[in-house]
Amino acid sequence: MFTYGAASNGERLLPVTAMEVWLPELPEVEVVRSGLDTLIRNRRIRQVQLYRRALRYPLPAGMAERLRGLTVLAVERRGKYLLFRLDGSEILVWHLGMTGQFHVLAESDSPGRHEHAVFVLDGGLSLRYRDMRRFGYAGLLPADAWQRHPWFAGLGPEPLQEGFDDAYLYGRCHSRAAPVKQVLMDAAVVVGIGNIYACEALFRASIDPFLPAHHLALLQAGALVKAVKDVLREAIAAGGSTISDFVRADGRPGYFHHAFTVYQRQGQPCVRCGSPILRRLQSGRGTFYCSGCQR
């Protein structure tokens, strides 16, 4: 679930909440990135209030002081990490974990439940971080060396870039006996694909999630790469409409609910063959698939 705020009538800022539970995989993080970049780019951080010493990990020592007075130059993304470019020597890195949300609200708006950090910006705005389960985490890393930090050093390619292609995925699957779904969710192979989009992409490519990765044929790898790119692009486009809809004059949210074909559809008929969608536990995670289509 994500919440956004933006100017909808004059200077007033209204929070809007999406009712669907949306866990932050790559498309959701990209939508948040794009929204934040629009709303807070070139804003100066006047003050930082932290209501917790630690989320998943301790927050950086002296974080409030190190951020005060800096301007947000851009909000970027690597995998599921948000990167706040600043006009200083450090970069602010933030992972949303499972339930992290950023809101841009009026400075005067009262704090919400599970709000752990408030960044008071210029122009009467404030950026709030809210995280019910506190799986999120943040770091202040050297702007010229953040990529060497352990969070980033071992990451695989971005799935929407050219380096993620059939030959690459086939090669990375060759030495792996684990189920192909596990390999697809391994950030060292490719970033940003969590349980939801792994299930959806495997369905689109008609591949059995339990297939040992080294049994994946090159043609199947190609189909899977295409399915991943398609489903991520569609989800980003759907979320993107969230932002543009929201800025409409009437301020109505108009959220687009991304249509899942297998995720959380167990017992319902497969959209392709009509067989019931099944759910099986795989390494402690629910795997949703069609036993008729995926083999």
Place this chain on the structure above:
DNA sequence: AAATGAACCTGTTTGC
């Protein structure tokens, strides 16, 4: 080296 499972956390749903 690779695979598996636990841990972190809390609101919601399910089952007895």
Place this chain on the structure above:
DNA sequence: TGCAAACAGGTTCATT
């Protein structure tokens, strides 16, 4: 009715 167990999934760590 009420309470407890199961469940949700991103990432790291420990164990096999």
